[in-house]
Amino acid sequence: MKVADPLDIPLRQLEYLVAVADHPTWSSAATSLGVSASALSQGLADLERRLGVQLFERQGRRRVLTDLADPVLQHARTVQALSHDIGQWAERVSTLKMGSIRVGMLDVGAVIHFPEVLRLFRTDFPDIGFHLTVAPSSELLAGLRRADFDLIVCVRPSELPPTISATPLLQERLVIVRPPKVKSRPPSAWGPWVLFPKGSHTRSLIERSLREPGSLPHVVAESHQPDVLAQMVSLGLGWAVLPVAQVPEHLDVEIGEPIVTRDLVICQREGAPKHPGVEVLIERLRAVADHD
Amino acid sequence: MKVADPLDIPLRQLEYLVAVADHPTWSSAATSLGVSASALSQGLADLERRLGVQLFERQGRRRVLTDLADPVLQHARTVQALSHDIGQWAERVSTLKMGSIRVGMLDVGAVIHFPEVLRLFRTDFPDIGFHLTVAPSSELLAGLRRADFDLIVCVRPSELPPTISATPLLQERLVIVRPPKVKSRPPSAWGPWVLFPKGSHTRSLIERSLREPGSLPHVVAESHQPDVLAQMVSLGLGWAVLPVAQVPEHLDVEIGEPIVTRDLVICQREGAPKHPGVEVLIERLRAVADHD
DNA sequence: CATTTTAGTTAAGAAATACTTAACAAAGTG
DNA sequence: CACTTTGTTAAGTATTTCTTAACTAAAATG
Numbered sequence: 248m249k250v251a252d253p254l255d256i257p258l259r260q261l262e263y264l265v266a267v268a269d270h271p272t273w274s275s276a277a278t279s280l281g282v283s284a285s286a287l288s289q290g291l292a293d294l295e296r297r298l299g300v301q302l303f304e305r306q307g308r309r310r311v312l313t314d315l316a317d318p319v320l321q322h323a324r325t326v327q328a329l330s331h332d333i334g335q336w337a338e339r340v341s342t343l344k345m346g347s348i349r350v351g352m353l354d355v356g357a358v359i360h361f362p363e364v365l366r367l368f369r370t371d372f373p374d375i376g377f378h379l380t381v382a383p384s385s386e387l388l389a390g391l392r393r394a395d396f397d398l399i400v401c402v403r404p405s406e407l408p409p410t411i412s413a414t415p416l417l418q419e420r421l422v423i424v425r426p427p428k429v430k431s432r433p434p435s436a437w438g439p440w441v442l443f444p445k446g447s448h449t450r451s452l453i454e455r456s457l458r459e460p461g462s463l464p465h466v467v468a469e470s471h472q473p474d475v476l477a478q479m480v481s482l483g484l485g486w487a488v489l490p491v492a493q494v495p496e497h498l499d500v501e502i503g504e505p506i507v508t509r510d511l512v513i514c515q516r517e518g519a520p521k522h523p524g525v526e527v528l529i530e531r532l533r534a535v536a537d538h539d
Numbered sequence: 540m541k542v543a544d545p546l547d548i549p550l551r552q553l554e555y556l557v558a559v560a561d562h563p564t565w566s567s568a569a570t571s572l573g574v575s576a577s578a579l580s581q582g583l584a585d586l587e588r589r590l591g592v593q594l595f596e597r598q599g600r601r602r603v604l605t606d607l608a609d610p611v612l613q614h615a616r617t618v619q620a621l622s623h624d625i626g627q628w629a630e631r632v633s634t635l636k637m638g639s640i641r642v643g644m645l646d647v648g649a650v651i652h653f654p655e656v657l658r659l660f661r662t663d664f665p666d667i668g669f670h671l672t673v674a675p676s677s678e679l680l681a682g683l684r685r686a687d688f689d690l691i692v693c694v695r696p697s698e699l700p701p702t703i704s705a706t707p708l709l710q711e712r713l714v715i716v717r718p719p720k721v722k723s724r725p726p727s728a729w730g731p732w733v734l735f736p737k738g739s740h741t742r743s744l745i746e747r748s749l750r751e752p753g754s755l756p757h758v759v760a761e762s763h764q765p766d767v768l769a770q771m772v773s774l775g776l777g778w779a780v781l782p783v784a785q786v787p788e789h790l791d792v793e794i795g796e797p798i799v800t801r802d803l804v805i806c807q808r809e810g811a812p813k814h815p816g817v818e819v820l821i822e823r824l825r826a827v828a829d830h831d
Numbered sequence: 832c833a834t835t836t837t838a839g840t841t842a843a844g845a846a847a848t849a850c851t852t853a854a855c856a857a858a859g860t861g
Numbered sequence: 862c863a864c865t866t867t868g869t870t871a872a873g874t875a876t877t878t879c880t881t882a883a884c885t886a887a888a889a890t891g
Binding site: 254255256257258259262297298299300315318319321322325326329330331332333334336337338340341342409410517518519520 | 546547548549550551554589590591592607610611613614617618621622623624625626628629630632633634701702809810811812
């Protein structure tokens with residue numbers, strides 16, 4: 248019998264691991280992959296044996312990933328994304344089609360900064376399939392990691408996921424937005440607040456910069472949508488911190504002082520073959536961003 | 540019959556591709572992998588079929604990689620390096636050993652800046668296997684890519700290879716070194732030169748900064764070894780540009796003005812699980828670098 | 832120019848791997 | 862306690878990948 252080389256882990260087993268991590272139960276993971284539960288079980292048992300590391304724990308009749316499984320899961324996701332990319336590349340090259348581009352953008356990117364770029368890109372390159380997803384930064388990053396996107400524009404994260412590269416695009420000033428007729432005050436009397444949701448990246452930027460001047464943020468409402476937040480401010484529910492450009496002009500609110508800036512960045516997966524369409528799009532995004 | 544999913548490329552076939560790229564002939568690649576030439580041929584034929592991209596061309600009775608094979612080769616190397624890393628990690632974790640660390644360093648790092656760090660690290664962690672390789676930056680980078688190293692200290696490259704990350708460590712000033720008794724002159728009268736070899740990264744930095752003040756570098760001798768270059772200068776063969784610290788003190792040469800600075804960086808593979816020993820070593824390198 | 836050597840491919844069967852079904856154990860559920 | 866859900870194990874089947882052996886074609890040899 249041949250010795251199982253730990254270096255030569257079947258791709259399939261890595262898929263199994265990812266599926267198991269992403270599904271509540273192993274059987275559902277198995278059906279999602281179109282294989283029997285048995286195959287999954289055997290495959291994962293083999294993976295565990297190969298690595299010689301305990302990847303799973305019993306929890307009642309469920310099996311859950313151990314902490315040790317984490318690096319392996321990271322590895323699996325990385326390899327999966329890479330494989331996806333080379334597959335896409337091969338299809339593009341072999342069929343001589345332009346392929347398609349899936350872009351993820353923060354709302355502010357899609358609506359305020361780059362709507363024209365996106366529109367023009369679609370009309371200039373009608374042969375390139377194009378799909379835009381607007382979502383919060385963390386979702387975009389997760390999607391980029393999973394190869395759901397080829398390119399995203401998001402807020403620079405404090406820590407980049409592995410094999411993701413970020414290049415700066417532009418900076419945005421976030422200002423304090425007060426309810427109508429509310430004058431400027433010392434920081435200790437600021438708030439209460441109406442902010443982006445907990446976990447949002449801009450939210451943590453804001454919290455950090457509010458804590459600094461000595462205002463413990465007391466948050467009474469949350470939304471990912473800046474227009475909703477602005478609306479709440481105009482109704483007197485609380486104060487907000489928003490990108491200047493995203494405060495609707497017709498609303499009756501008080502624009503206060505800039506409190507923090509956030510960096511919008513372009514993120515891509517590293518180690519993937521270049522897609523010429525993506526290159527062009529990046530160029531155009533940069534051009535507009537530099538122009539601002 | 541099952542349809543061949545291009546996304547599920549056997550790792551083995553990627554190994555074949557890399558081996559073929561690294562060996563002059565397919566048969567030697569096959570024997571280096573310990574398989575028959577036939578297996579290799581079939582495997583690569585299958586890979587080509589899966590991707591639907593022409594990867595090989597005939598050249599007489601040889602087969603060589605096409606340009607199209609390049610992205611696939613990149614992919615293969617990346618995946619190989621990742622697999623190696625997860626394998627190492629697994630072995631470390633499963634055996635509870637500290638594993639080993641392979642460090643690559645530029646001569647100036649090993650000899651001038653960090654000899655103490657390296658010595659102390661070895662005595663502080665005798666359980667961690669340790670191996671140091673001193674080589675030029677480009678070799679180090681290639682080795683890092685191939686997973687020959689876990690960590691390197693080199694000159695910041697103008698373009699990073701995919702899935703390699705670089706973090707700044709310190710800056711070095713390179714000065715003009717003139718033969719004994721030769722006074723400072725206008726740039727047009729500089730040289731002739733005794734420099735690092737063509738292709739060296741520091742060489743291109745130097746060339747760029749020499750061209751700027753208007754001195755076309757006429758190069759009469761080359762070496763990777765700074766002490767050799769300095770020696771040649773002292774013999775009156777030509778002028779050199781060297782890190783101040785690498786000009787031997789006892790030599791009779793004229794130290795001229797600083798002409799360019801180079802960044803030394805720490806490079807690692809991205810997407811690899813962390814090795815605690817490597818983290819410690821990095822910390823110590825930074826500490827010393829910041830102290831300078 | 833015939834002969835030999837070298838490089839790589841193709842065919843056929845053997846070996847190894849991965850999958851399916853079926854039977855089973857154990858933990859929740861009504 | 863019967864019943865369902867979750868996951869494992871065993872045994873046989875299907876698929877993939879390898880080896881050996883026979884073959885083609887380009888270079889090298891003499």
